[in-house]
Amino acid sequence: VIEQGNYILYHPAMALRLRTTEASETFSALWAAVSRLNEILAEEMYAETGMSLERYGILLRLAQAENGAMRPSELADCLPLTRSGTTRLVDRLVADGLVERRSHETDGRGFLVALTTEGEESFRKAGRVHLRGIDEHVGEPLTEDEMKELRRILRKISRGTDDLEAD
Amino acid sequence: VIEQGNYILYHPAMALRLRTTEASETFSALWAAVSRLNEILAEEMYAETGMSLERYGILLRLAQAENGAMRPSELADCLPLTRSGTTRLVDRLVADGLVERRSHETDGRGFLVALTTEGEESFRKAGRVHLRGIDEHVGEPLTEDEMKELRRILRKISRGTDDLEAD
């Protein structure tokens, strides 16, 4: 979790054999750009809504859910969070009035987590802030062709990290 | 901190005015690719060295330092960490034998943090793993031209988020 600068370098005093390569410079640039972008978007989000970008991401997931509700375990699967972490997260969201636990109709073992009206409103407001920030910091500096080209290149990387190695 | 998928979407049930845009799709792709890449590199690092990618990043910063040593506050400034967080981090690194505190020659208020021999060795080993992973997951899927083009596009984004707004 380095914020800026090179990730790999040649350091004479340590007689490192490690050198910067085309790939490592590319990775550094990728890392630095995304870290910085995220930092800016998080600052804007906090300044205008009092909400963290992480929390916005959670509300987004709930908003995306099929019937506006998810099982806690589903939420855990789509967030970088364990199940126990999710339990406590939901506790906090409930305490803040953004989310409610609904009993599950057919399976008594668990619940459904759903946005409250207040949660939906917070999400909508935050979404506008986030979208505006992205348009400003990604859309404005780039042309449409550059965005397309960027996505094309990123897809090649993503294919390379996909675990489609089965078979 | 969303791992995959779209960041912004149109959700009929909530009558959201938020829509995916060229920029938001690009941001999603960027976010997803970097998250996934990081996840893979962290797994490989942990499997082969038992070290977390975060810790590798910290050792890297120390290795980069001018005389192989930094003040804790300098370390805090180049890591996403507060000063108090740094104090505790250094405590742990010292306990693990990777780092040592040296008294500062001219300024008795503080110390210098430096890699131990063991720390240097761990760093070197981890660096090889990291560099190999980057070559495999970034270098291999892309051509040299694609890497150059990617860096060119990222620079445009970074310029857009740089706070060069002063004047």
Added chain:
DNA sequence: TAAGATTGATAGATCAATCTTG
């Protein structure tokens, strides 16, 4: 027994307050 969810103990971060030295 397996699956969903929660809880207790612990790790690592933050902020605000404090100690030490310049």
Added chain:
DNA sequence: CAAGATTGATCTATCAATCTTA
């Protein structure tokens, strides 16, 4: 007093163990 570093209280995550229901 200002700056470097640390500490205490608190927050939020993890893992392993546990409770409840299918």
